[in-house]
Amino acid sequence: MKDPCADIEHLANTLQTVSKTGKLVMVGLDPQGVGGIVDALAERGIDGPRVVGVAQGWTLSGAIKTAERKLADGSLVHCGQPIMAWAVSNAKVEARGNAIIITKQAAGNLKIDPLMALLNAVVLMSKNPQAKPTMAGFLRRGLLSA
Structure with a gap:
């Protein structure tokens, strides 16, 4: 069975890699239905004011x-x-x-x-x-x- 969260994990891992270079200041997300992405980013230290909902x-x-x-x-x-x-x-x-x-x-x-x-x-x-x-x-x- 395919992992239903693989896309979120891949995204979060990619953003973590960029974050480690010091070049990731913010991540913009459509605020609707992004709880899984926000959680995955927080697990990798990308949270708070760095995660911005873009209406x-x-x-x-x-x-x-x-x-x-x-x-x-x-x-x-x-x-x-x-x-x-x-x-x-x-x-x-x-x-x-x-x-x-x-x-x-x-x-x-x-x-x-x-x-x-x-x-x-x-x-x-x-x-x-x-x-x-x-x-x-x-x-x-x-x-x-x-």
Whole structure:
């Protein structure tokens, strides 16, 4: 039988590996139904203010506009992987009042998760997070003397 929690364990282990480098400041999650992920991260020392719920829906309007502008000016570039193009092709942009929302074009197996992850990352990066210096990073870079 396949382990139903294998995906969560893989995610948490990957984030722990990144955290050990000192480069993981925050993890952004859709706050709906993420208890298992939050627990797995806490077991690995990634908890508290480092785990941030990023509200979805109309509250992502700012992130959508920011990503659009940064893509246009070239300061945000994706690596060209087909999965992002596929996710974007599955997305539908809708105006709701003064807000812009992104939904799936159709119900079913069409996914937009990579696109939503990008928008979550834009929200977190807009907070201008600062990674904490680590001994490993110091040893890798060495001393600069003048």
